[in-house]
Amino acid sequence: MSVEVDRLAVPFAGVKISSDALHKLSALFTLFMLVGFFSFGNAAFLSVGNGLTVLLQTSVIGLLGIGMTLVIVTGGIDLSVGSVLALSGTVAGLAVKAGIPVPLGMAMGIAVGALCGAVNGIVVTKMRITPFVATLGMMLIARGTALQITGAAPISQLGEAFGKLGNGSLFRMIGMGSNGLPKVIFPGIPYPAILLVVVAVAVGFMLRRRSIGRHIYATGSNEEAARLSGVEVDRTKLAAYVMSGALAGLAGIVLMSRLVTAQPNEGVMYELDAIAAAVIGGASLMGGVGTVSGTMIGAFIIGVLRNGLNMAGVSAFIQQIIIGFVVIMAVYVDQLRSRR
Amino acid sequence: MNAHVTRSRPLVEMINIQKSFGGVHAVEDVSIDLFPGEVVGVLGHNGAGKSCLMRILSGAMAPNAGTIRMGDEDVRFLSPQDARRQGVETIYQTLALADHLDAPSNLFLGRELKTRWGNLDDKNMMEEARRVLHRLNPNFKNLSDPISRLSGGQRQVIAIARAIYFKVKILIMDEPTAALGPAETAMVADLIKQLRSEGIGIFLISHDMHDVFDLCDRIVVMNRGRNVGGYCIEEVTKDDVLSLIIKGEMPDGWRPRNAARTPQTGLSSN
Numbered sequence: 001m002s003v004e005v006d007r008l009a010v011p012f013a014g015v016k017i018s019s020d021a022l023h024k025l026s027a028l029f030t031l032f033m034l035v036g037f038f039s040f041g042n043a044a045f046l047s048v049g050n051g052l053t054v055l056l057q058t059s060v061i062g063l064l065g066i067g068m069t070l071v072i073v074t075g076g077i078d079l080s081v082g083s084v085l086a087l088s089g090t091v092a093g094l095a096v097k098a099g100i101p102v103p104l105g106m107a108m109g110i111a112v113g114a115l116c117g118a119v120n121g122i123v124v125t126k127m128r129i130t131p132f133v134a135t136l137g138m139m140l141i142a143r144g145t146a147l148q149i150t151g152a153a154p155i156s157q158l159g160e161a162f163g164k165l166g167n168g169s170l171f172r173m174i175g176m177g178s179n180g181l182p183k184v185i186f187p188g189i190p191y192p193a194i195l196l197v198v199v200a201v202a203v204g205f206m207l208r209r210r211s212i213g214r215h216i217y218a219t220g221s222n223e224e225a226a227r228l229s230g231v232e233v234d235r236t237k238l239a240a241y242v243m244s245g246a247l248a249g250l251a252g253i254v255l256m257s258r259l260v261t262a263q264p265n266e267g268v269m270y271e272l273d274a275i276a277a278a279v280i281g282g283a284s285l286m287g288g289v290g291t292v293s294g295t296m297i298g299a300f301i302i303g304v305l306r307n308g309l310n311m312a313g314v315s316a317f318i319q320q321i322i323i324g325f326v327v328i329m330a331v332y333v334d335q336l337r338s339r340r
Numbered sequence: 341m342n343a344h345v346t347r348s349r350p351l352v353e354m355i356n357i358q359k360s361f362g363g364v365h366a367v368e369d370v371s372i373d374l375f376p377g378e379v380v381g382v383l384g385h386n387g388a389g390k391s392c393l394m395r396i397l398s399g400a401m402a403p404n405a406g407t408i409r410m411g412d413e414d415v416r417f418l419s420p421q422d423a424r425r426q427g428v429e430t431i432y433q434t435l436a437l438a439d440h441l442d443a444p445s446n447l448f449l450g451r452e453l454k455t456r457w458g459n460l461d462d463k464n465m466m467e468e469a470r471r472v473l474h475r476l477n478p479n480f481k482n483l484s485d486p487i488s489r490l491s492g493g494q495r496q497v498i499a500i501a502r503a504i505y506f507k508v509k510i511l512i513m514d515e516p517t518a519a520l521g522p523a524e525t526a527m528v529a530d531l532i533k534q535l536r537s538e539g540i541g542i543f544l545i546s547h548d549m550h551d552v553f554d555l556c557d558r559i560v561v562m563n564r565g566r567n568v569g570g571y572c573i574e575e576v577t578k579d580d581v582l583s584l585i586i587k588g589e590m591p592d593g594w595r596p597r598n599a600a601r602t603p604q605t606g607l608s609s610n
Contacts, residue, residue: 208460209459209460210458210459210460211452211454211460213460214441214449214452214460215449215450217438217440217441218438218445220440221438221439221440221441222436222437222438222439224434224436225434225435225436225437225438225449226438226449226450227400227420228398228432228436229420229436229438229446229449229450229502230419230420230421230424230449230450230451231449231450288438288439289440
């Protein structure tokens, strides 16, 4: 366990618990508290159907959050993911509309996302422009491009195949009801949720067990030290931005597929949710700290909050206020922890 | 224990090295060499160019002009990796450690041990780290703590371990004892003597005259980017060295402390 923030010996049944794990446990505890609170308020919250809805809603923020975590751990930030999501989705939509097969069109969308990430990475490493400004520029460029190529109009009638990724699910079981009509026994695990799990496991593995992951942490922890130790700092950062862009592209096609419409206006301010998910999950904007599992918990805290507040009939504006407080509290608790 | 007795070929020669930043000449036409089993003190004010010269040798900085020769070959270090591949290791004054990573990760940073599948071999790295760190400091136990939780001495030990774990021929030590207590300083001194006996050449940058006279075979003094003199340690007194550092020249009417020896210039003969 080489990437733990700081390890303090908490005597807990004779087991040493690192404070990183402690943070994760407390975040997990918060998540369960939220679930308990909302299900107490509304019985429908704890239904299988709503659980899957949360899973579906969280998958997009989760994918963005994983990419964001990679960039944040290198000590950077990627403000462009919301716009890149829109651009990738619309490119995929336009491609499919032009008659390109759906899988190929979607691959083009992801490729465009990766390309945007590569531009971010090159601007940051070669032009030496701070990540905040570089990705802010890309945020405007990608959004403008998405609006320009579509004429700011949504692209609809993309066909059933385009909607499969966002709306389909695995192990969906439909039985015959007593009244002779088909009845859904188990709604199935949505493809976006499966995708999220696969991506989270793969990126988590990369961060922990591959040298590129170790280099990402080292770069964010002490860039000069990493460079002097022989880490190719620029290449490492570039890789992080490319992965963030590609994951934003993936999130884009998932979202557009769910809507079966390519909307150039989608994903505004999603970057902030992604940053919030990473930060709630324990990532430090100073770099060197952050995990995929933490970000997943953070994403689900945001997802559950949104969903639960919606079901409780709380307005979208109040939701923003609450999530704002949660982000500040999460960082405050994190600081208290590292001050000890 | 004087390497000149063996008079073998130098491990490295830096010839007419030049480095400037804008109009500022940080290193001007400096030549310096290092023999196997020799400790050469590189002295000078802050900003005299000694760190800059050493950074050029360690591959962290590219010179504007000049050559570095190792054996019969001219080498060019475009990155720290290039220098390390040739056996040039550096212990930086800042130590250059990643605070959030643990000791084994730092020890192997940039050249991680991997399993057959290309994954990080953390277990093996931990064992190796334990072995090499134990040799330097038997009390080093908390290897899996991040660097940020370790003491200054422990950090220094990791930085040193990183330099000597891999096949080192030339070791550059930039103020290796600045952050250390007396016991740890003695440990570093012992280590330097041991490495010297193994035939490793060491460039020691230090402000501590005691260390310099205790450990070095030869000194090279830099002043305003120039090499103002190289002498065997037996020839000079502390006052001579201070005069070189401050004025850039020897006191008037200087004669070698040990007049039997001929002055050994640090300037290369070619």
